[in-house]
Amino acid sequence: MPHSTSSKKLLNMFISSLNVQKKQGEWHWQWNKFYDDNKWLFTEWIYPNKLSDFKNKTVLDCGCGGGQHLNFVSPYCKSVTGIDLNTPDIARKNNKHNKNVKVIGSDLASIKLRQKFDIVYSIGVLHHTDDPSKSFNNIKKLAKKDGKVIVWVYSREGNFLNRTLIEFLKRYIFLKLPKNILWGIANSMAFLMYVPIYTIYFLPLRFLPFYEYFSNWRKLSFSRNTMNVFDKLNAPQTFFIDEKTIRNWFNKKEFSNIYISQYKGVSWRGSGTKK
Known part of the structure; x- marks a missing residue:
């Protein structure tokens, strides 16, 4: 479904989304100014997952910013949906050529979607939300059973x-x-x-x-x-996530195939398969 699908069709998938967090204009200025095309860096953040793992999958990008990561994964996916509270217009503009991309302006901590996804990822975003744990606990619900959840966040350690x-x-x-x-x-x-x-x-x-x-x-x-x-x-606000917190996110009760590692001494990579 293209990003230009009518609002009526989007609302068919979109059940409810009450914006709990305030919009932050700082991000709009930043992503109007700059576009990040370093795909190799994205592949390191999602490790040990690979772009080939996205093939023919339904994907959700939680906090898509300027839409650069949507561009990276769209050639592999069956479809990819981006969520961003602050810059959905920029993400749409930067992905107008991708027919399998759509973007929703909403809050990660409160959004509810009828659709569940094969892969849900959030790269460099959760640590900028009002409550990173609340945001994670909401987006993990959007992954299917046996679906993958992938995050990259700033670490408390090393910072x-x-x-x-x-x-x-x-x-x-x-x-x-x-x-x-x-x-x-x-x-x-x-x-x-x-x-x-x-x-x-x-x-x-x-x-x-x-x-x-x-x-x-x-x-x-x-x-x-x-x-x-x-x-x-x-960034209007930044929380630095400690090891205990990210391990609680990817707990063994809710996830299997858990992988957590520190990246370059200043951040955490985490992923797991939803039980």
Whole structure:
């Protein structure tokens, strides 16, 4: 079903969605400004799952943002539905060429759909919701029995500087600045970070903070790295998920084939098959 399907047909699938969380305009500015086309990074976030696992599956993208991940999976899927509270218009625009994509503007924590999906994923989004556990507990209901749930979230472990210094500066300074100025600051910060990343972080000093994480910077463009910095400064709220929490999400009572691993020392990858 194409994304341009009439609202009447969408409502046939869409039972109810009361927006509990407030819309955040910061994301609209960000995804109008930038588009992420790094498919390889997406494949690392969903590991050990592969894009080939999406073949002929019905898929739900929870927090589709600018719609870039919809573009990655749509060639493989039977159909893919994106949900986003803040930027569904941008996701639709960026996927207008994909006939098996549709996008719904709604809240992950409260959305209810008649349809259940073979694969439900949320990449880099749950930690920005008002209550990440509430959001996860809602989206897992949208997976079929024997369906797959996949998430990638920021970890509490390995993020001391982000949890303290960056979050403090963001709350009291960065979020109050005009976005064009904040984008300029992100560019400057990214530029300055290249000095240690291409010098001291080339040495085998694994005790350094963000050592694994910065290895990815050397694989990405300056523009993509600037967007990454901007994302840290622009997100209205960020919760850092600890290991206990993500293991509670993927508990053995509700899931089988559970896989949880830390990614680059600063985030968690989690997936499981719904019982």
